[in-house]
Amino acid sequence: MKNLSLMSKHFSILYFLLISFLPFYVSAQNSSIDSSIVRGEIKAPVFYANPNVFIDTPNSNLNKKRVKLVAAGNILGYGGTMIGLYSDWYKNYPQTNFHFFDDNNEWKQVDKVGHSYSAYIEAYGSMEMWRWAGMERRKSAWIGGLSALAYQSIIETMDGFSSEWGWSWGDMGANFFGIGLLIGQEQAWNEQRIKFKFSFHKKDYGAPDLTARANSLYGQSFSERMIKDYNGQTYWLSTNLKSFMPQSSLPPWLSVAFGYGADGMFGALSNIAKDKAGNITFNRSDLPRYRQYYIAPDIDLTKIKTRSKFLKLAFGALNAFKFPLPSLEYNSKGKFAFHLIHF
Numbered sequence: 001m002k003n004l005s006l007m008s009k010h011f012s013i014l015y016f017l018l019i020s021f022l023p024f025y026v027s028a029q030n031s032s033i034d035s036s037i038v039r040g041e042i043k044a045p046v047f048y049a050n051p052n053v054f055i056d057t058p059n060s061n062l063n064k065k066r067v068k069l070v071a072a073g074n075i076l077g078y079g080g081t082m083i084g085l086y087s088d089w090y091k092n093y094p095q096t097n098f099h100f101f102d103d104n105n106e107w108k109q110v111d112k113v114g115h116s117y118s119a120y121i122e123a124y125g126s127m128e129m130w131r132w133a134g135m136e137r138r139k140s141a142w143i144g145g146l147s148a149l150a151y152q153s154i155i156e157t158m159d160g161f162s163s164e165w166g167w168s169w170g171d172m173g174a175n176f177f178g179i180g181l182l183i184g185q186e187q188a189w190n191e192q193r194i195k196f197k198f199s200f201h202k203k204d205y206g207a208p209d210l211t212a213r214a215n216s217l218y219g220q221s222f223s224e225r226m227i228k229d230y231n232g233q234t235y236w237l238s239t240n241l242k243s244f245m246p247q248s249s250l251p252p253w254l255s256v257a258f259g260y261g262a263d264g265m266f267g268a269l270s271n272i273a274k275d276k277a278g279n280i281t282f283n284r285s286d287l288p289r290y291r292q293y294y295i296a297p298d299i300d301l302t303k304i305k306t307r308s309k310f311l312k313l314a315f316g317a318l319n320a321f322k323f324p325l326p327s328l329e330y331n332s333k334g335k336f337a338f339h340l341i342h343f
Helices: 003-020 022-029 064-088 106-132 137-160 169-189 208-218 222-228 309-318
Strands: 194-200 233-240 254-263 272-274 280-283 290-299 325-331 336-342
Touching: 064 106, 064 137, 106 137, 106 169, 106 194, 106 233, 106 254, 137 169, 169 194, 194 254, 208 222, 233 290
Parallel strands: none
Antiparallel strands: 194 233, 233 254, 254 290, 272 280, 290 325, 325 336
């Protein structure tokens, strides 16, 4: 995956955390239900501890002020992100005619899973904002998904005009998966029973040559490593058990998560690096590059009941990340490993 896509994911996460949980913030400020909300046939969100618990409201009760606020938030959020991406990245690299780029075999496809995650999170955030404005649930899911698709398509288009990269159909396919996961669940169940989540741990590479290579590729700070270092990233599909077994005595917050990651990667395709003249500057082809598959318990924070305004907001935002708990790993080297706390 291209470093630019790493940057885009960074902006996506920031944008998501800043505005996608606006409904949690606003509802947390209100001590009572908006008097304009009455029972009807079409559902719109009035969030408390659980974003899937809402009061029914007629479609005619769309809150015009909130609609304008959400529209402005999307325009300013997406517009500001695009300007930031261009100013901080694209303008520093040569441009060329629009072209395609095949990066499907890079980074053990961890980058592609990251694209799916970003698209899902963007779609989820946009959907929740439109629900807060009073829009019917399934319709807000479509608008949220299309918003995420537009955002990711703009990034891929800018990639297509960059001589360093190009339009990646693999990236777009991954985007469609993340968006489809959100829309499909809303159409089938009227809720998100399976949620995309992310976790990260900063790796200590130990050997001086590996540390120097990692610093060159991924940066040295924690924030840079979180965005760029695929060796430390894990992407999860967290499944809420109670939503599939509503008659069970299971706690509503209990989930089981299935994760994917990879390790041993010091280059997109191999652990060999060359300079512009073709001279080898790094060669650790002896290190295995392998995939990692995980299973772990998880906590759906939005299912925890609380009257605290701060906790409602915090739980909603933090639920985009996997809760640190033990995990069992199986990797493509054929080995199992147990992690007491998986970040």
